Amino acid sequence: MPLRWRIAALVAVAICAVVAAVGLLVHHASRDRELTQARESARTTLDRAAVTYARSGTVQGTGASLDASGLPAGLRDLAARGRQGTEYATDPAGPAMWAARPAGGQVLSVRIDMTTTLRDISALDTSIAWAGALTTAAVLPLGVISAGRMSRRLRSAAGTARRIAGGDLDARIDAAPRPSDEIAEISTAVDTMAAALQQRLRGEQRFTADVAHELRTPLMGLVTAAELLPDGQAAGYVRDRVRVLAALVEDLLEISRLDAGAEEADLSPSHLGPLAEDITARTGLPVQLVVENGEEREDGEEREVWTDPRRLERILTNLIVNAHRHGLAPVTVTVAADGRTVTVRDHGPGYPEGVLRDGPQRFRTGSRERGTGHGLGLTIASGQAQVIGAALEFANAPNGGARAILRLPDAEPPIHG
Numbered sequence: 001m002p003l004r005w006r007i008a009a010l011v012a013v014a015i016c017a018v019v020a021a022v023g024l025l026v027h028h029a030s031r032d033r034e035l036t037q038a039r040e041s042a043r044t045t046l047d048r049a050a051v052t053y054a055r056s057g058t059v060q061g062t063g064a065s066l067d068a069s070g071l072p073a074g075l076r077d078l079a080a081r082g083r084q085g086t087e088y089a090t091d092p093a094g095p096a097m098w099a100a101r102p103a104g105g106q107v108l109s110v111r112i113d114m115t116t117t118l119r120d121i122s123a124l125d126t127s128i129a130w131a132g133a134l135t136t137a138a139v140l141p142l143g144v145i146s147a148g149r150m151s152r153r154l155r156s157a158a159g160t161a162r163r164i165a166g167g168d169l170d171a172r173i174d175a176a177p178r179p180s181d182e183i184a185e186i187s188t189a190v191d192t193m194a195a196a197l198q199q200r201l202r203g204e205q206r207f208t209a210d211v212a213h214e215l216r217t218p219l220m221g222l223v224t225a226a227e228l229l230p231d232g233q234a235a236g237y238v239r240d241r242v243r244v245l246a247a248l249v250e251d252l253l254e255i256s257r258l259d260a261g262a263e264e265a266d267l268s269p270s271h272l273g274p275l276a277e278d279i280t281a282r283t284g285l286p287v288q289l290v291v292e293n294g295e296e297r298e299d300g301e302e303r304e305v306w307t308d309p310r311r312l313e314r315i316l317t318n319l320i321v322n323a324h325r326h327g328l329a330p331v332t333v334t335v336a337a338d339g340r341t342v343t344v345r346d347h348g349p350g351y352p353e354g355v356l357r358d359g360p361q362r363f364r365t366g367s368r369e370r371g372t373g374h375g376l377g378l379t380i381a382s383g384q385a386q387v388i389g390a391a392l393e394f395a396n397a398p399n400g401g402a403r404a405i406l407r408l409p410d411a412e413p414p415i416h417g
Contacts, residue, residue, distance in 0.1 A: 011143035019135065020132075023132070027121065031121055041097075048062060049108060053103050053108060064108055065111075066106045068109045070091045097114055153183050173191050223242050272340060277289055279313045285324050289332075316406070324346070329347065343406075345401055349400075356395065
């Protein structure tokens with residue numbers, strides 16, 4: 001149930017509880033007061049009737065009676081023992097307050113009818129109930145409006161937090177400061193957290209970019225010097241390590257460009273099956289390529305996708321290299337029948353839980369059984385997938401092995417005119 005309706009229901013319940021409590025208090029107070037007044041009136045009338053009976057031997061005109069048939073049995077027994085008292089009772093004639101005492105071997109009693117009094121109390125209860133209903137009808141809309149405003153502010157804060165979690169570090173709630181307002185405090189805290197997170201991430205991105213740029217120039221000289229070394233085992237090892245270091249620097253530069261949003265896709269129509277075949281062949285790694293029967297357009301031609309072939313090659317190459325480096329053969333690349341989905345799967349231990357939960361993280365390779373590395377390949381693949389508008393998902397196959405699923409977007413070809 002949404003918060004606004006919970007608050008509205010709470011307001012309604014609170015009003016009803018207050019009205020019920022006030023109604024019960026007023027009802028019992030009014031009833032007790034009326035019973036006390038009726039009891040005092042019955043005693044006074046009984047005392048006067050007793051004086052009249054003692055003087056004249058009759059009770060006519062006093063409002064009392066001797067041995068009344070409707071007298072409650074408890075009062076009759078009390079008078080028989082020579083005592084007097086009062087009792088509230090309901091008889092066929094209605095509710096009444098009785099008073100009785102012994103008088104010359106008989107029972108002298110007075111009956112005060114309370115039908116009208118109790119009817120007035122019932123009318124008072126009805127009035128209180130109507131007042132509660134009207135109060136609820138008047139206050140509840142105000143509670144709904146107030147709860148709605150609170151709900152909208154909370155939803156706005158939650159939406160901004162989700163945008164920040166999705167990578168939009170410029171998103172802010174920008175709530176107006178309000179004293180003693182918890183929602184405003186939460187909004188300010190979220191904005192402060194987002195600003196601090198943005199500053200920290202940008203600092204890390206600048207550091208990565210600066211390090212990569214600073215290393216690139218001396219590294220190029222190192223590559224040239226390594227190529228001039230005389231052939232031999234040591235020279236070959238140096239060249240190999242220099243090539244690895246050069247590839248690492250290029251990866252860092254690419255990540256810095258992706259972080260800065262400087263990459264733009266150059267889309268063109270392509271058939272995914274032949275494109276995937278060329279890409280897998282250029283990797284130079286053993287790959288099993290499976291191209292399922294593709295969908296056809298109304299004119300009978302195979303369905304095309306609009307993508308950036310260079311960036312698609314970068315994505316698939318990184319996924320294939322990662323599968324060979326951290327998984328086990330055979331590595332399979334499957335182009336689905338829809339013509340826009342590619343799956344890269346190995347038969348190793350699968351992706352670690354951190355990759356499945358949080359996605360690829362730079363300089364984090366996950367579990368030990370996945371091997372060693374810098375953790376940049378999957379990070380670059382994810383970044384390039386975002387550039388071309390594709391979705392890259394990481395999962396583990398039910399019967400073992402890591403599985404990366406790349407879904408290219410549905411897109412209409414551009415209109416030229």
